[in-house]
Amino acid sequence: MNRVFHRGTIRFVLFLAILLAAPGCRGRATVEETVQREIEAITAMKQLSLVEYRVSKIIKADDEGAWYKIGDRKIILSCTAYLKAGIDLAGFDADDVDIDWTGKRVTVTIPHATLLSLDMPPSEIREEYDHVTMFRHSFSAEERNALLQQGEKQIRSSVPSLGILEKADENARRFFESVFQKMGFETVEVAFK
């Protein structure tokens, strides 16, 4: 009985050794990519972007884990984001322009600037540091993306303190003054709703 067991074990180990010693015998490509589009749509809009801020941020996390876990994980990512602010002209109509032709005077009322877009290109996100101890798993793509989502959220929430909206309001005032002066108005007043 034992002899049969030993023979079977040896054969199996030999079989494994032969198989493991012959890597890469398959001929197909190592990487395959498929892209499948599902939903698409085009919408019309009228937005005037007046200022762009390029910002950078360090995203760092130190995962010590639960009490029963041995070791920790650390990661540092750096990213660049492009913020565009301006005014939405969707609600702009004739009621927002008050013209005094005789005095060559015009008053334009525009909405305050808002954040129109935030672009955080994947190509400008870099993994600067990654350290995982032996008993922990490395950071997965899902975890890294979850960290980046938090970074994106922090950038978005920092908008009021960056001064970008004030800068866009200032540029909007200049823009409309310039356009109406070009039209021949001598006095241009830009007011905000």
Add this chain to the structure above:
Amino acid sequence: MEKKIIVKITPAAVLLAVLVLLAALFLTRGDHQDKQALTIQDTPVIITKIRALGELTTACYYDEMVLSRTKQNAFSSTALGSLAEGLGKDVDDHLVLIAKGTVRAGVDLMDMTEQDLRFVGDTAYIRLPAPQYLDVIVNPSDFEVFAETGKWTHEEVTGLQDTARQRLLMGADHYGLKSKAYAGAMDAVTDLLAASGYTHIRFDHPGSYIRMPLPVE
């Protein structure tokens, strides 16, 4: 005289081995399930550049897509992996992302010169710049990792994410986003000038004028 070594496998030893195995599994498990607990530290947002713009965005293309990538791993590239695959087992590493993104298109009014905007009486003559894609946006919040097996480096993931941007641009081209953006830009400028009292608004395209329908006063 042959010496025999007899190793007795007692139930206690088996139990101990099982316990050690379970403890090891318990200690190393669950890192990926604890992602909710992972929080980033508060770091400042640094402004590196400020640029004045005059971009009139008039059309936006939205798309949602599934991106997947498959690669061989250390096991699947062996003959044993090949054998397993031959038996119908999937032994490769997979990464499947669901991405949604937008392409914003319009005209850059900063490209206009003094000659591109003329006012004669109640008529405005305008030559708009060529339409262009102003933004292609696929942010981290636009990605969902639907399936992930094996180890994927940051570069591999961002490489796949960049594919989304390329596909977005192809989709925008396919649906004629630039021409829609140009028509939208003409509408937007017409509305602005009509609100400013101009009753005739003419767009100067290379070689010809196009009369736009005027809004009813």
